[in-house]
Amino acid sequence: MINQPKYKICRRLGAGVFEKCQTQKFAASEAKGAKKGFKRGKQRSDYGNQLIEKQKIRFSYGLSEKQFSNYVKRATAKGSNSAEKLFEGVEARLDNVVYKLGLAGTRALARQMVSHGHLVVNNKRVTVPSYEVKVGDKITIREGSKNKVLFQDIDKKLKNYIFPEWLKFDSGKGVGEVVGRPKNVDSFLNFNAVIEFYSR
Numbered sequence: 001m002i003n004q005p006k007y008k009i010c011r012r013l014g015a016g017v018f019e020k021c022q023t024q025k026f027a028a029s030e031a032k033g034a035k036k037g038f039k040r041g042k043q044r045s046d047y048g049n050q051l052i053e054k055q056k057i058r059f060s061y062g063l064s065e066k067q068f069s070n071y072v073k074r075a076t077a078k079g080s081n082s083a084e085k086l087f088e089g090v091e092a093r094l095d096n097v098v099y100k101l102g103l104a105g106t107r108a109l110a111r112q113m114v115s116h117g118h119l120v121v122n123n124k125r126v127t128v129p130s131y132e133v134k135v136g137d138k139i140t141i142r143e144g145s146k147n148k149v150l151f152q153d154i155d156k157k158l159k160n161y162i163f164p165e166w167l168k169f170d171s172g173k174g175v176g177e178v179v180g181r182p183k184n185v186d187s188f189l190n191f192n193a194v195i196e197f198y199s200r
Contacts, residue, residue: 009059050197053190060189061090062107067130072198083191084184091182094121095129097139101169101176102161103154118145133178141174 044052058068075086090096095111098119104110111129113119119126120140121133133139141151155171163169166180184191 047197047200050193053193054197057090057189057191057194060107061093061096062111063090069198072194076195076198082195086194087184087189087191088182089132092132092134093129094119094126094131094133094139097133097167097176097178100164100167101139102158102163103141103151103176113150118142118148118150135178135180137178139176139178146174 054068057063058065061068063071071086071089075089076082078085091100095107095114098104098113099107099110104113114129114131115127117125117127118141120142121131121137123138123140125142141154145151151174154174158169158171164182166178166182167176168179169176
């Protein structure tokens, strides 16, 4: 889906878009560019800023334009708190939950894990990355996948991992659970601006 080099996208939208850009290498590259006085273009209009915010979220979650607009339609159809509903919609995707549980280093890898059938939701194998999880759902590593390299030493990998408040994970059993609704505490992504963009 992403045809442009990720570094190029990050320079335009911000380092928080891809995990690959959240490294010292990328930060050093940006600092070097700033030192040389590279221009980042003229000041953007409100429309331009809203478009950038939309692209940030779309690329962060790895969604196509059509997929993302469908999430927006569903969020705005529910009346008030559209921005919050949009955030909850994209956060509740199974691939995102797998990523937030620390089972994958990137959302792209989490999407691949789900597509290849390595995860089970409520004892049912799910291969659709966009599957929407709900409070009380249990996400388990499939028995036949536990010995794969992807999940080796998972308890050590997650030893110091900080889970979001709405998720918990038992590394011994390889079981994650949705215990609440996601809260948007990341100031990098502005969901209100996106709702304004689509309401024009």
